[in-house]
Amino acid sequence: MTVSAGADGLMKLWTVKTNECVARYDQHEDKIWALAVGKKTEMLATGGGDAVINLWHDSTALDEEEAFRKEEEGVLKGQELENAVIDADYTRAIQIAFELRKPHKLFDLFRELCR
Template structure:
């Protein structure tokens, strides 16, 4: 059932479920006239604003489009898994950024294997990923920084956020970061300048975006740093308690194992911050 009212809205109702399933808004005044085509695929409404609107049923088209999007997403997710299996981190990171799936991206950075080659140290956990961060495109770099900002607000994801942020700061120049936001806002800035905006609006907007990002990162980063410092201090307390518990009994002494061999007792407690 289709209804019209003085609120300028046309509504489609499911009589069996007794609920409104669609609200159509294209008028600015009271809707006085309403007609439905013989095949019930087109609704015509007329209102006091002198506008006649033709509404067409596109349920099937929307369902097909949604199914096509779902199938495309399934293929992309499979490609993402294949890239990880092949250690193609560049394609995996670019695909995760294109799909706008920060969860998969966070998992990728979290599960990176640590580099064991001292000659080629890694910041992110894998030299190949360091190279990806160093050569990442402008718009992709801006997306990654926004994901880092969101990860940094949660203590559970802040470790990955700080590691990726450290890599970006170490591997990219400040001008690269500013220009990354400039490329992302290029279309909107060109529209602004076409309407009479001043020259240099692109740079001003880029700097403002970077400033906003930094202002969002600083307070949470300081909070994480304070928490780590507190953990280090508490670790010294544990070290002290362990030293008091043995009461010096193991200082300079050696124990014998069950075979009568002398066994050193190591009471050193290492603390890693």
């Protein structure tokens, strides 16, 4: 990741791999004149023309871990849903499909129940 600060008062977080801006932070009312990165690059500081110094904590690694955990949880819930359908436990299957926000699967389950 790379970070930039500009005259528009925005601090931006960029991916090096794709050169895309993945986050924008608008905490200054005026231009950002200074950007300092800590030795371990987990802390940042910005100073602006608005006479404000903002301290930032880079939580990119934590955010990636959380996204991975949620994806893994979704896969496990999806398998639990399929197991409930195979076991004809439609009450549980409907609950899981609702939790996973899968309206088409809910429709299929209700259609199966009405047969």
